Amino acid sequence: MATYESEFKQYATKWAEILDRNAERMKRGSYSLHWMNTDKASWGKRAKPSSRGLTYTDINHVPGYGLIPEKATWLNFAARGSVRDEYAAEMPIVDNYTLVNRDESWADNVVTLYEEAKARQWNATRDIPWSELERLPDDLEKATCQLCTFLTEVEFVAGDFPAKWLYRIPQDFLEVKSFLVTQLMDEARHQEVFRKRAIAGGGLLHASPGFEWALKAIIDAPTHTMGTFLLNLLGEGLVLSIFRSGEMIAKTHVDKEIFRRCLQDEARHVSYGVLELKNYLDHAPDRPAAIEEMHRFADVGEQVILTSFTEAALVEPVAILLGGGLDKIDQGMEGQGRLWKMSVEEYLQRCDRAGFSRRERCTIPLESPWGQN
Template identity: 40%
Template sequence: MAQEMTMWGDDIIAARNDGYSLSWLEQLSERQDRSDIDVESLPELSDNLTGRLHGAIPRPGLPQVGAYAFRTKQEVWGYNLRKLFEEAVSRQWSSATDVPWHTLEALPDDIERAECQLATFFTEVEFVAADVPGRFISSMSPDYDETRQFLLTQVMDESRHMDVFRKRALANGGGLMRRVDTTTGVVGGRTDDARDFIEMSSRLHILGEGGVLTLFRLGELMAYNDAEKTIYRRAAQDEARHVAFGILHLKYLGEACPERREEVHTYLDEAEVRQATGAGGENPAGSNALTSEALAVLLGGGKDKVDEGYNILMAIRKRQAKEYFQRLKSCGFDDRIHNGRVNPALLAAVKDS
């Protein structure tokens, strides 16, 4: 940097002669190269209340614009979030141009209605998946900008998911159908009610989105054309990133802050009950009548083949449980599997799969 300053010397003198101070430029020569700003330099406790980006030079006398609720690295940060952000940026897609809508053809009424009911449900839950993490972004210290930036990409992804499922409901003559009740039958706290970031991320990223990811990955089983296959495939890529965020965050928290592990286990206790029973309607493959019947019609191939559809649905639930167990292992919370704390219905599903 000092070398650059020498190279710029004549320009600076000329600019000063024109009346510019350029004192801010001199500050650069006093600092080390910006590549030194890395994870190690992130503060464990952030006292940054002025909206200053981590690594920027502080200025005295600024108003304290941010009453940030989340100011510790251990509750906010996660491994490899910069890479995850870059991937999110490079994998954006468009519901208007990347989905082969021309492959939609008229479907039998029962199939079309089931598809539209499922699409209505996804449109609703994608709102939650955007709104809820979105609430936390401005509550975090800007010292942890990697987390903030990743969550912003999640909001964009979920916005696209809302859009694409709404378009599917409207595109083939069916239209939006019934709202799924996600407020009754809830065990413990809902994702929507979480006030703490770790609470929210455990419920949303690890359980809620994890279950949806399994379903999207199996989209070929319930798709009737290339447009639907593309929607599930593209949405699955995005959901995989959101779930990866939850894992990388929880893994770091579990290692950096073992005293909060029990708290996380309690969130998982509650969320597992919802996953296993379908209470609260968060798991579309759960026992919620509206979504499970729609899925059974799609998977079986018609309303006269729902029994066959339910058999496939049972296999999907087992797959959901199995992939959840893998996530627990990845984030270092699989002790609950080995010490008998994990939900018995999920354990039975995994043993049976």
């Protein structure tokens, strides 16, 4: 309690000053009405909706609202475009707003992704036909539940990472903050749907140290861009490849529906990761140095993610599902080899789109580590 009081005591003088001023005016029965003064506001320039409704893009076209600064100097809660200059001396400084440079979090597609995310939200309770879930043979059900255990384990960390950085992004970059909130909701829903699928089919199975260390590396990434690279571009990119193979992996139409819905969400997160890295590199004061720094980080990061994607608790259940049963696991491993090669190639393509070619330096082998392609 003493710590709490000492932290808040510093605000007491400012609170008292503002309270006394407001209370004194109210006692006099006086109205301020200063907020009606539009001299310094972008008043009267009304936003007009487009065919999709009134989007961030539409309101950003109104002069005074769409100018996104290269560096945020307003480290408080005042809305971008509001009248705030004359109150600067009385504004608090929010110490946690540390991502003050736009290019530490911005991506040129973030507004579009935000609108798409809102339009394509779904409900894991009612939009999945749970009552139609078919009973599978024991080996296929265990493989499905193990895969869902893996996905349950990773999806919440995919929400923890943007949450870690969300409160560090100033209000001037509201579009990024808005998109990251949708990613949090997506990941919560993914954790929910895979947990429900496992328990509806038999139960959660095994966690894995390899998964855990990869997830910790994402959370502990030293910068937002580095963590976004590990999570959105690489890690979720590999998960996206699994979802895209849902028709081959999923053994019930319920599972196919789960993969289909998660696929559309995951694709947004990956798309943000690609263009966030591209924007960061494109605007780096010393682009060659920034690229080399990211390469050094990727040299290590790829190995961390590679470790988790070679865990038996992921590779073997997917092989059983691809093969069609435990007795066909060898055929499934051949399918795994093809899936691996496709996943790595898609990762390299994403790096190319970001202007960050890893083809000559990638530490993840194009051929599967288990030697079947």
